[in-house]
Amino acid sequence: MPLDMDWVRAVQVNTSAVERRAGTIGARRSVKKDYQAAWLLKAITLIDLTTLAGDDTENRVRRLCAKAKHPVRADLLEALGVDGITTGAICVYHDMVETAVDALKGTGIPVAAVSTGFPAGLSPFHLRVAEIGESVKVGAEEIDIVISRRHVLEGNWQALYDEMRTFRDACGDAHVKAILATGELGTLRNVARASLVCMMAGADFIKTSTGKESVNATLPVSLVMMRAIRDYYDRSGVKVGYKPAGGISKAKDALTYLALVKEELGNDWLDPHLFRFGASSLLGDIERQLEHHVTGHYSAGYRHAMG
Template sequence: MDSSNATQIHTGHGTIPRNPGTDFDLDWALSLTANTSAIERRCATLPGRRSVKKDYQAAWLLKAISLIDLTTLAGDDTEARVRRLCAKARQPVNAALLSQLGMDGLTTGAVCVYHEMIPAAVKALKGSGIPVAAVSTGFPAGLSPFHLRVEEIRESVKAGAEEIDIVISRRLVLEGKWQELYNEMRAFREACGDAHVKAILATGELGSLRNVARASMICMMAGADFIKTSTGKESVNATLPVSLVMIRAIREYFERTGYYVGYKPAGGISKAKDALVYLSLIKEELGDRWLQPDLFRFGASSLLGDIERQLEHHVTGAYSAGHRHAMA
């Protein structure tokens, strides 16, 4: 497809062509495999080999903040909680602390909520440039009727969501129904219109790393703007081995088609040191261009609190109590 006709992704870092998808290619998808033992060995060495300290660590942690989809997906969410979360997205770290670090104006990458909370989030973020992301398609299980899942996307876009985090039907992966998965993802992409779509694979429920690789590729073929590990509701969420498989699939897709696809690990990433490991993995496997909000996000809530504590320690030499950095 002609990249000059593709929808553009507008960011503070320029524009890149939006992934339009490709024709379904089963042979390509089935050619993907995963050497589990080699992948696990590679990931086991990463935390020890890549360590940044002092000013460099602070700079990487500030970068991580700009990549967070600050998230609340609880059954007891209220508009007041969402407003407080949006205020945190606008001012993620104490203003005086940011001023000392020379990072005034820093915000998170997005705020992620359920459909019912979209209007409150849109209103609270007005004028900030921070997009609202909404989970959709029967999140988290994705087992509601297909036509309702498609309509849910349309309603969320109409309500003001600029990003839609959809969940795929896991059974289609487990049963090897790759054409059906492609068709489903394609329909979700079309329903999103100009809103960007993140395909949640729920990797902890896909059975194998090989299935993760193939599901990743099928979703990218169908036009996903991002592929995302988890809903955060599974027993196993984002892990380094899963991440390595998914980002290598992204790299292969880019090398073959020329289109960028983003990556979002979600669930279980709550410590600043974990964020640093993920950032170093992205830098090594995909390069610096993927370390921007239009191509990488953390799906997290408590992560920001720990990063803020680490930054305060960097500036003052003392750790503050966790309760001083509440999210909402």
């Protein structure tokens, strides 16, 4: 849709109210026993299993893809009466896209590529656009782009809209997730306005962080972004997805985020098409919790390795 500056300028955030609301969600909402196991199994299907390290190798990515196809030990799934679950996607750097696509052939699990000069987004603009095209060409079905933070900090919303629109066009049929790097945007109002502008420019998802910032996904930021998604849906009729990323490593954190999504956006968003966790170690802790549910004992983390 066109950039609506009246809408953008009208966005305000009551920070103290947001913090109060975010502070209550983990304390008021808890699920136990079979219900907790069911929610944790749901969380697995919403994970973008991620490796974004400088020492990534093809073998590491293939092992991660094997984990994505079989995220929980077969004996645990059998005891839980569940079969055939996978993670939501695999997320890698461009150089590893072809390897991941080959490893996941025939599974239906999409490959997401981080792009546009990830994580800082400071490479020449034409190279950032070209990087998207290269990842799509080799099979990436989802592209996680990073916005230029300076546009937000300077209040240059037209520049942010134009940048996001160009990235959206370059993605073609691939879904685009706009990474806001919320820990570097200064205020919750900036987060809300940036969320809105990116959605107007065609983002399929808005995502909190690269995972490389000093502050990544938080509940207050998540609440603000979810409210922006809800407002955008109410006015446009378009459902935009949400992806918290960075720092979500415990099963109990996943449950808190799922409760927040359910309360703020509704059940439609509890689906891989509209919600993802950007995580690497989260799956291991969820598997440990599921084993405890089945056996009554916690196992060591190394027994649930990512690959």
